[in-house]
Amino acid sequence: MADQPRAQSILDALSSTREWQADLYRDLHQHPELSHQEHRTSKLVTERLRGLGLDVHDGIGGTGVVGILRNGDGPTVLARADMDALPVAEATGLPYASTEQAQDRSGTTVPVMHACGHDVHVTCLLGAVELLSRGTGHWSGTFVALFQPAEEFGDGAARMVDDGLAGVLPPIDVALSQHVLPAPSGIVGTRSGPVLSAADSMRITLYGRGAHGSMPQAAVDAVVLAASVVMRLQTVVAREVAPTDIAVLTIGALHAGTKSNVIADSSTLELNIRTYSDQVRDKVLGAIRRIVEAECQAAGSPRPPEFELYDHFPPTINDDAVTARVTDALTGFFGDRLVQLPLQPASEDFSDIPRALGVPYTYWGFGGIDPERYQRAEAEGRIDQDIPVNHSPTFAPVMQPTLDTGTEALVVAALAWL
Numbered sequence: 001m002a003d004q005p006r007a008q009s010i011l012d013a014l015s016s017t018r019e020w021q022a023d024l025y026r027d028l029h030q031h032p033e034l035s036h037q038e039h040r041t042s043k044l045v046t047e048r049l050r051g052l053g054l055d056v057h058d059g060i061g062g063t064g065v066v067g068i069l070r071n072g073d074g075p076t077v078l079a080r081a082d083m084d085a086l087p088v089a090e091a092t093g094l095p096y097a098s099t100e101q102a103q104d105r106s107g108t109t110v111p112v113m114h115a116c117g118h119d120v121h122v123t124c125l126l127g128a129v130e131l132l133s134r135g136t137g138h139w140s141g142t143f144v145a146l147f148q149p150a151e152e153f154g155d156g157a158a159r160m161v162d163d164g165l166a167g168v169l170p171p172i173d174v175a176l177s178q179h180v181l182p183a184p185s186g187i188v189g190t191r192s193g194p195v196l197s198a199a200d201s202m203r204i205t206l207y208g209r210g211a212h213g214s215m216p217q218a219a220v221d222a223v224v225l226a227a228s229v230v231m232r233l234q235t236v237v238a239r240e241v242a243p244t245d246i247a248v249l250t251i252g253a254l255h256a257g258t259k260s261n262v263i264a265d266s267s268t269l270e271l272n273i274r275t276y277s278d279q280v281r282d283k284v285l286g287a288i289r290r291i292v293e294a295e296c297q298a299a300g301s302p303r304p305p306e307f308e309l310y311d312h313f314p315p316t317i318n319d320d321a322v323t324a325r326v327t328d329a330l331t332g333f334f335g336d337r338l339v340q341l342p343l344q345p346a347s348e349d350f351s352d353i354p355r356a357l358g359v360p361y362t363y364w365g366f367g368g369i370d371p372e373r374y375q376r377a378e379a380e381g382r383i384d385q386d387i388p389v390n391h392s393p394t395f396a397p398v399m400q401p402t403l404d405t406g407t408e409a410l411v412v413a414a415l416a417w418l
Contacts, residue, residue, distance in 0.1 A: 010135035028119035032085030035150035061159030074141025081121035082151035117180035124406030157352035183367035189341030196316035199347035210265030313347035319360035368397025
């Protein structure tokens, strides 16, 4: 376990990293890059890691970067930060707000924003690397800093694994990751067991028979069919998932038809499913297929429906022993600023890396909202209305104490092994 005098000795140097961390954060925030397009970010990371004397491997899985800091015998700790941004138009009003645009994977030009805080993650991990590289007299072992692309697509971690990640790494003992959240800045939260849900996106195509709007008897109306499916799917969570389990089923898009007097011959639904166990996931996916097929049969569809699963995110299930060790270390450093992290309905692909490497892991959260603003919203019962959440065009973590907290948490957690 990380003894606090050791951690404090290393973290005393934070006063000398704050300025460049703030500059880097503003730079990253102002120049966000979409998933699998993180070329500028990757170059900045690579240059800084090489400048600190790390053994650097770049281009893994496209734009992924690994920096290895060796410091004698001892365990090897891997810490990961994600680098990609989102197709969101920034509305924060910050002087360093993004005005970037880029082409998404469909070729459409879209605005780009670090609306999820990955710029914070990169800045904190680079800060932790520099502090550990300066403080080698206080620890021994190996620290691996991994900068991952395309978390928002859910395939960045898998692409790094498939591109030979294991071949450039020493044997890893434990993997760590963290995420900035819409909570008071300065707070850190840990949780054992399930912490983030699995997520699956599904596209369902329903087939009818088109006709003139005045002759419905000649049609199988794909719009009515879609409406029936939408309503019936609302019963999956309410009536097929046990109250003690958790699942979310959202129908985020419905596309059908071209004109008011033309009965559509097909419709498309796009669904998102969130679950915390394979058993519940299988039950929900099975119920969706059963209901859709039955509704199509009831409507007299001329063709069976088509199902396409895409953008799968695995569940994030923290190892009990690793989480207990990290929680103990973080409690010793942060005191009552260490809290129990609530179960999160968001999803991540970080766990693909430790699973592929066969190592235990833990994933924690830390706050990024101005504490006074948060407390005011809480007192007025307006957290949902007044506090921007991740992926919002107004989500912008306050720089301090957010950057300090994220950097400190990585160093303290790593020292629980090193």
